[in-house]
């Protein structure tokens with residue numbers, strides 16, 4: 001006989017999404033459980049590049065990394081062309097964090113304010129009674145059967161999607177991740193026997209012959225330690241990123257003088273627009289689980305934190321209203337997210353799809369000829385618009401060069417156009433779940449039309 005534990009909110013998964021939510025709810029007066037299968041040292045253990053922009057902390061009010069949680073202060077990003085002939089230095093402050101240390105800090109702050117944290121507790125499945133989600137079934141730290149009941153159940157289990165994918169098929173929240181909408185990524189963290197040049201700049205190398213449909217990175221964690229890895233688009237039959245790492249990166253000059261390998265692992269990351277809905281009756285799914293990730297660079301920690309912030313506001317309002325249905329305040333998780341960062345994410349998804357069609361030669365040419373400049377790269381990644389490119393295209397010099405590549409010019413105009421359309425569609429995310437089906441059809445039609453124009457069949 002399973003032991004039943006009653007909570008207001010049950011959060012499954014204490015990675016960036018779940019622990020941020022627990023942190024935001026810590027002063028709400030609600031009875032909150034946070035559950036994870038890992039132990040204290042394993043919190044936030046998913047392999048990662050560990051890079052996060054400073055603006056995410058400003059946007060959410062989460063504590064900035066400091067002490068052992070901060071490994072390196074980043075002051076900019078160097079983006080390299082395929083032949084490495086062009087280097088764009090993009091401004092932007094951020095951090096390389098010690099994920100475990102930062103995550104433990106958030107979880108501890110939540111526990112100190114009364115959030116119940118259940119570690120080494122494996123959630124098996126959602127619990128549905130009379131067609132309603134009422135919590136989860138789990139196996140506790142001593143192998144005991146547990147039932148966690150809650151008015152709101154949150155799936156923050158990342159790509160394992162322990163609850164979302166087991167919800168009834170007819171619930172629109174049960175949405176699968178297409179392999180081509182994800183990157184398979186792999187990284188090593190190593191100590192070097194020398195000081196890294198400009199170690200406060202993280203480096204991104206766009207090179208389709210090394211990282212097809214993604215990029216490879218070199219993120220210094222400090223003067224003599226670095227996180228190096230790559231992401232490869234899924235579903236296209238490319239070799240595994242680990243294999244590519246050993247064949248094409250391990251002997252790079254940047255990796256000469258390794259004295260110690262500190263970590264070595266890979267995982268999947270969604271690289272698409274947000275899930276069609278982050279909320280349903282008694283349910284919220286955020287973080288990798290709700291595909292709240294930047295589609296172009298695959299950064300998901302900041303987006304998970306923002307999604308958690310909006311989810312916490314919706315949850316508090318749902319308890320004030322005593323309404324946990326999709327027609328109540330929980331729906332606000334969607335409207336708040338989709339009409340802000342989600343709209344940017346949708347536009348960036350169009351840009352990501354376009355990037356995945358380009359050859360190294362085209363990327364080299366575009367970067368060399370100023371089609372994208374450093375400031376544009378910043379605008380594209382932070383605003384999700386191609387306005388920078390379009391304004392660049394309007395300058396006579398670049399336009400004259402682009403006329404030598406009429407197909408690329410046309411494509412770029414199409415991309416800019418569809419980025420705007422996608423953004424507008426997300427800005428008009430439906431106020432009511434009853435309109436969700438109609439809205440999803442428009443989104444699917446838009447992306448299909450865009451892929452058709454670019455001749456993409458995946």
Ligand SMILES: Cc1cc2nc3c(=O)[nH]c(=O)nc-3n(C[C@H](O)[C@H](O)[C@H](O)COP(=O)(O)OP(=O)(O)OC[C@H]3O[C@@H](n4cnc5c(N)ncnc54)[C@H](O)[C@@H]3O)c2cc1C
Pocket residue numbers: 012013014015016017018035036037038043044045046047048049050051052121122123124156157158159160162185186187229265266267268269286287288289293298299300301302304
């Ligand atoms: C190699 C790589 C590099 C990356 N680099 C970056 C980067 O530099 N910057 C960035 O911002 N993002 C990066 N990302 C993406 C980032 O790691 C994720 O977007 C982020 O971790 C998502 O957070 P999350 O909380 O949604 O999920 P997760 O971090 O996956 O956390 C999910 C939690 O749920 C728990 N869980 C799962 N199943 C169960 C279960 N059955 N019962 C109980 N608990 C369960 C897990 O133990 C885990 O703690 C990278 C990803 C990869 C793979």
